[in-house]
Amino acid sequence: MRQICIPALIVVGAFAAYAAERPPSVILNLEKSPHAKLRNVPVSAVKISEGLWAERRKINVEKSIPTLLELLEQNGIVDNFRRLSGRKDVPRRGPLYTDSDLYKWMEAVAFVLQSEDRPDLRANFDRLTDEILAAQEPSGYLNTWYVEDRKALRWKEQERGHELYCLGHMLQAAIAYYRATGNRKLLDGGIKFVDYLLRDFGPDKQPLLAGHPEIELALVELYRVTGNRQHLDLAGYILRGDGERLKLRPQQLVYMFSGKPFTQRTIMEGHAVRAAYATSGATDYYIETGDAEYRRTLNRLWNDMVTSKMYITGGIGSRAAGEAFGDPYELPNARAYTESCAAIANLMWNWRMLAAAGEAKYADVIELALHNSINSGMSLEGTLYCYRNPLELTAEAAKGIRNPWYSTTCCPPNLERTFASLPGLYYSTSRDGLYVHLYGPNEMNWKLEDGTPLKVKQDTRYPWDGTVDLTVNPAAAKEFTIHVRIPEWAEAAEVQVGGRRIAGPVKAGEYIPIKRRWAPGDTVRIALDMKPRAIKSHPRVVDNQGRVAIMRGPIVYALEQHDQPAGVDVFDTFFKLSADPAKDFTAEFRKDLLGGVVVLRHRGLSATRPASGLSLYEPVQSFDYKGGKPADLVLIPYYTFLNRGPAAMQVWTLYQK
């Protein structure tokens, strides 16, 4: 018996090890993370069945992802690998970070595969993995730029080289694919490169710098896959920053948001994507280490951003120069940079802060960025992308905003991976039960942390309607807590369980814990007041002086020229606001328009004397610019702007009382 049993035990042990090693298809695997308050629910466990996000995700898989691969091929991004393996004799094309564009596309595919099996996409991923690994050097080094004549420059120009950045995206794609399929070929290639780094770089070896942060969060996630502490430590070393040995200038440390100890940061500054990838990685690092200095720094940086540097759309990064954060309250509209990648980085960071703290304010930012500044980044047909997402556009300026391709094509695959991984953002588990972060029609089929199988279904027309009906189906009746999120924007909200209002306050901007013995078929209704809101911004935001932006639910609205009466210039319109602005706007669902959206109708005003007739400067007493003519205005969701040809558009609009 014993002799027979041993091999069987070994097999079981091996399988157990494999199962432990191949966790569910989560975005972040926080199962063993000591400082995670919340844990991810797998992408595969949530089906988004209909509505806005089902539609966006369908387009993403059917149009965006396939056409972008064609463009990556056409632009030589895959050939950059083939030339190194000798499979093609072509010159290298594109800027030095193009490898990452392909990796990000592959990560998008991997997340699609976590939701549904698509053999075509799987085949593409495997084929690309083969192309990529054929270009990997025996040492583990892999990069299509620093080769041949430029080989001597490896690690010599880390402040711009993007070597670690590309590796980070390779690791993210590899991990997502491994979690989707169990196939660890690309992952092993990535680990081989990391092993190369561990050999030659570190505090007592050669210095290493995240010229563009990204590697940090990838290494922490790799640690969550491998359990190899060296992977976490390498992330920590990079976050501490080795800029002194590399003799970097202070301005470089600002721009890169790396190179000096992360815990010495006090403000969000420099390149917005770099900064928010760095804070994302630092949050991951905190979740594993519990380092209180990190937590303090992260809170401080987060407060700095949301109180003075974030657009109403959830976008970040005000300045084109350096693609950077501006000064506090520097939030220009027409010249907003608000890169799609920066909004995504904002979401990524908040997803990690939410996991660490379980506070609804982070989910508020996620919902805001997702529905607006990220959502705007991809056209409704799924083949045009914004790099910039400005909040005001002339028809002329609009011409350059949505494009199928960018030589720096970071945003398109970033949008694709975000849409593909979206199901993973709706829920989290906690020790005491379940958190519901996002609303929208979907079904979750997962389990509580104690292993109890649990299904939750959301019936709702959210974000167009504020009523969300949850049906809760634990495998068997059981006491636990469901934390339902009341968005910060909800001026009124009600929560019913089994048709009866719950006791206790229902506060906006918080999770409402509903602790009870949940039985299969139990229902929860969350009713959020969707009345339109006219929002003012801080007086120091000079662009918004005298203006309001209209929101309804999580959706920011905009005036686009297409929808206004003939002769009414968007830039010459005024809202006419009463004491209760909610009553000044009428919501109407338009199935036929822009993929089906709620538009807002408003009896506003247009200028008696258009601005085009005014001087640059004139005495206040002769200055004559106000809304004198009634005008029936129509507002569309901001994210749908520029889907009907170039036209003037603005979010922040002048108003009169």
Added chain:
Amino acid sequence: MRQICIPALIVVGAFAAYAAERPPSVILNLEKSPHAKLRNVPVSAVKISEGLWAERRKINVEKSIPTLLELLEQNGIVDNFRRLSGRKDVPRRGPLYTDSDLYKWMEAVAFVLQSEDRPDLRANFDRLTDEILAAQEPSGYLNTWYVEDRKALRWKEQERGHELYCLGHMLQAAIAYYRATGNRKLLDGGIKFVDYLLRDFGPDKQPLLAGHPEIELALVELYRVTGNRQHLDLAGYILRGDGERLKLRPQQLVYMFSGKPFTQRTIMEGHAVRAAYATSGATDYYIETGDAEYRRTLNRLWNDMVTSKMYITGGIGSRAAGEAFGDPYELPNARAYTESCAAIANLMWNWRMLAAAGEAKYADVIELALHNSINSGMSLEGTLYCYRNPLELTAEAAKGIRNPWYSTTCCPPNLERTFASLPGLYYSTSRDGLYVHLYGPNEMNWKLEDGTPLKVKQDTRYPWDGTVDLTVNPAAAKEFTIHVRIPEWAEAAEVQVGGRRIAGPVKAGEYIPIKRRWAPGDTVRIALDMKPRAIKSHPRVVDNQGRVAIMRGPIVYALEQHDQPAGVDVFDTFFKLSADPAKDFTAEFRKDLLGGVVVLRHRGLSATRPASGLSLYEPVQSFDYKGGKPADLVLIPYYTFLNRGPAAMQVWTLYQK
């Protein structure tokens, strides 16, 4: 007799030739310019006797000019020449255009010498001329950057090389000195360099590009000295632009404002100083050639600038990125770039447009820029300079604004040469008489174009008071016209001759021609309404929405924190405007303050709830930011900001009615 007479005639002839060759010490010598409507009055012919500009000019000569030479020496700018002549063995220092900084300083000295003989300055100029020419190569080439290892790069990187730019400033200095002293040593050096250009460059030879326009206006002025048509033609060739042969990219043509035919320009764009130097040179070229395409282009560009791209201070160049003009109405306050050199270039261009057209609108811009955006560029003590002249500053941002030295130290000597040449801007002659452009205490001792000696004296406390008393003293009674300028800002104005109001309309923004038989001692009184004005800007200037700027006469006012009551934050103030804003502000001359200025007192408001307590975004109905508390505010002339230590400052202020 005949034998005796001939040599005498020769002597007379030689003297006449010399006299013709060495014209009066004007800024622009338009004596023979076929398309000049107005001609310059020499700097030497106008004495600014007292008041604001006498004070500024005194500091300029006594403090600014001497201390800047010390700094130029300390920073190796003169040594850059000495090392080439072997007089010093030191490395070259500073950016590639430093030669021009020295030349501009020398031009300032030359203009001082046009006003008064200062042997110390003359000696310095001669000494520097010697240092410079000792570094000139036998070919005529002269530049301290493109030497030794960089010699091979001469004319190879004209888009950034500044070789012609430096030559242009050398010529301007040389011409001004020649006109001041008759000494043409530096001028001959400059001509030698021009001869070198004429030999090797041009349409059928090597291409030439004004990577930074400046050479164009210098060459036209050189033509006015030499009468050598080749000098004018070379300017014309450069203005037509040879960018195609140099394979320049469209963005370079925008940035440099050169390289393509000047007459193809339609908007002011790109680097502001480059653009306005180019338009200055093009205006000079028009004045000599009468090319109608140039005239049309210049008018179009000027309109583009003054209707959408000029600050209320006369500053230009909105963007730090590329030191560039922005889009129409892109006129941010805190982030205004408004380089001192750009305001000076604006003045230079308008001085030429005024000469060409004789229209008061150009003098309006000159007066505006001079009193505000240029005037602000030098501290009251004369030793600190602004590179940027923003219209709003936090105390923190203020710390970097006034400095004694910049590695690119173009602005300090540019301010110095402008102040030094100022007497040349007060008057012009015309075929029919005299134009009076600027007001202020001064005496002119010159002549009409027919040779009649004419003295004019201005008694006034302008710009602090609007009454200007002219005393007109022709050598003998004579009929001619005096054109007195009624500034565009004058809401009311009166002109009296001999104590009696003239017949006919007195319109703001025009020259009022007073044609009569002028007898010695005749008087003219110009009374301009100096009541304070609250100015609005075009609604598309987003920074100024809901705000006004206060002006009095040509002076723009600002709120600086120093002058406000304790606890009243400049950024939380509101003006309280009645139907007649002039009555809301009280003017008071403060002899002791900021060199003697009129301040404005205003019973305004401060915010009930300071902005620091407000959220980034909140519903309009709960938004609470308005002036609720009366506050006695004091406004100072904008140009005096930041002369009492770093403090918050703003020009455009929120207002309530």
